[in-house]
Amino acid sequence: MLLMMGEVLRFGAVSKALPESSFWALLDWHQSHVDWVGCSLHDLIQPSFSFLVGVALPYSVASRATKQQSRQMMWFHTIRRSLILILLGIFLRSMHSTQTNFTFEDTLTQIGLGYPFLFALGFAGKRTQWIALSVILIGYWLFFALYPLPGLYFDWTETGVTADWPHHLKGFAAHWNKNTNAAWAFDRWFMNIFPRENVFRFNGGGYSTLSFIPTLGTMILGLIAGQWLRSTPSSGWFIKRVMITSAILFVTALALDILGINPIVKRIWTPAWTLFSGGWCFLFLGIFYFLVDVKQNQKWFYPLVVIGTNSIAAYIIAHTIDSFIDQSFRINISPQYDTIFGLPYRTLVSGTVILLVEWLILRWMYTKKLFIRI
Template identity: 25%
Template sequence: MSSSIRPSSDRLLSLDAFRGFAIAAMLLVNNPGDWSALFHPLDHAEWHGWTFTDWIFPFFVFISGISMSFSLARRGQIADRRAVLLHTWRRGATIIALGLLLNLFPYFHFESFRIPGVLQRLGLITLLAAPIALWCGWRAQLAWFLGLLAAYGLVQTVVAVPDAQGVWHRGSLLPGEDVGAWLDRTLLGGHLWVRSKTWDPEGLLSTVPAVASQIAGLLAGRWLALRGRDPAEKATWFMVAGLLCLWAAQVLDAWTLPINKNLWTPAYVFLCTGWGCLVFGVFYWLLDAAPLPRLCDAMARRFQPLVVLGMNALFLFALSGLVARLLGLIHVAEGVSLKAWLYAPIKALPVDARVASLLFALGFVLVFYGIARAMWARGWFVKV
């Protein structure tokens, strides 16, 4: 296999491709030409339920768990586990700091900026999951996974809290009325998502089941690392596990807390873990486990753009957030932002407004693929 396709022998090509798929999807859904003109799958579910867009963040969490399993296992073999833990905690803290910096930019209003965020959650679950990854076997990790989901579901069901108007609720999952929303208002009041103000989709309490999503990735990583198992068998069991998780998600959705991304409910964890296993299982079989080497080689060439994106995913996500904000802040004329100026020719095309909005997003993805490709060609890989 050409080194230009497989960057190094110790990397799992399918994991890079899956990560690239996730970052490409995130760039696509986060940067439409017009937020009021979206195809339904390219927008989050309004509350309960899910769309394609609701896959993406949990996929990053699942991938992070797989990567953590590999990384900590490798480091733990050659270094003291406490030193490895401190290194991982520094990485998590750096990701949190980067997320806070992006939320502060460009005005740096410390009294009102949003504290939670996507990068903040990724960093926080890295801090919380690292000890579990280092000191727990697969049975203990499974117990943590189930225990965190059960504890979260119990708290959300039985604890009574007041809403923003002071009305008390027990077990309510309406926006701003659940326990997580109350906790966020109590501890982070004035620093929540500007579109809601009384709750946050990356709030504190819902980070608990997000850690469970990370642990699902840890378990997937342990399965991948098992010796003596045929790769095709591993890929098959990813498919089986994915289907079982989707079945569990439907049961939980019907009988307990419904599927809800903003609340990161247990049903949502199983749903996204199930889809994560299925999508990654396909990548793994095609790129690493297929019994015909020529097939793997052909698929490696086909999926190289995703691999290129996946090898600098965190950098690309952070840069895209910065660029998207600058496109709205920079004005080329009175009342005309740089984004509006760039979008105007596309918006003028004789197509549906949703198609025009999608075309702008696709252009955004292509620009960032160009950046990723240039970095990859020069061997520039940004690590935190």
């Protein structure tokens, strides 16, 4: 959530103003999504969010069980939560539009689409969960692998990319190229079911609705981690298990990518990406668990706790009031308040102000015990 909220710092603008600086170029790269294959720090925001949904599920189910809530009521709450997430994602993507923007590749909608399946798996055994994960990843791999590659007379104007786009993959890996794949073909049908200003032809970023299926795989990995965490016999046992799992996921994903079997592409959430990002999620979970729970350094992470305990509120605030905060300072302080350190650093100043005000709002909610839950 902090990385997402931190987008207002706009390191890219600073890097553009200081083109000779490799420092700002590096920060810009890690605050941007990679063009296609690979991974930046920014690319790990969505899988981390999805992973933690899975981690939290065993605790949520256990809490409801202690309140004597029936399975039927749990399912009612699950379906309601799923619908709210989907509709909230559509609402946020429709802001500043002339009509409802029916789109389903947003983080919230992706989680909402997969959440009922995750909930069902929450009552299954470990073996069933691993089998479900395998079926999802292998099935989704086949879905792309069996879709035909563009032919000689393929109309590239329908894809938003050119035939010589430098990030196109070659050989068998070309089945996972931007807007020429199976998920793109599905959206050219599915997205046009809904009212639109113009016929849907492609997503400019290459994102797709069906990515919720492998995203469910990420949530299953989180579910497994959450069950380990809740039932761990010792801190050492848990850390050892998540680190080994992380290493296995990294090695498997990199092997798939290097051998050309499946590339690591976040934008279409390839099976290799599910494994690769899952490796990072297990690694992060293990590190933070060690620092916070084992070493008892909770005070260090208070700023993150303020944000994390109100993640939905943080997500909405970051997408709605950033420009309002900025304009308020320009009206009431100075139209050039962000030039105090010079023109190249304008976005750092305005972004820091926005980020601080948003955090103070969340801190006020935290101290008043106002938590937005779905």
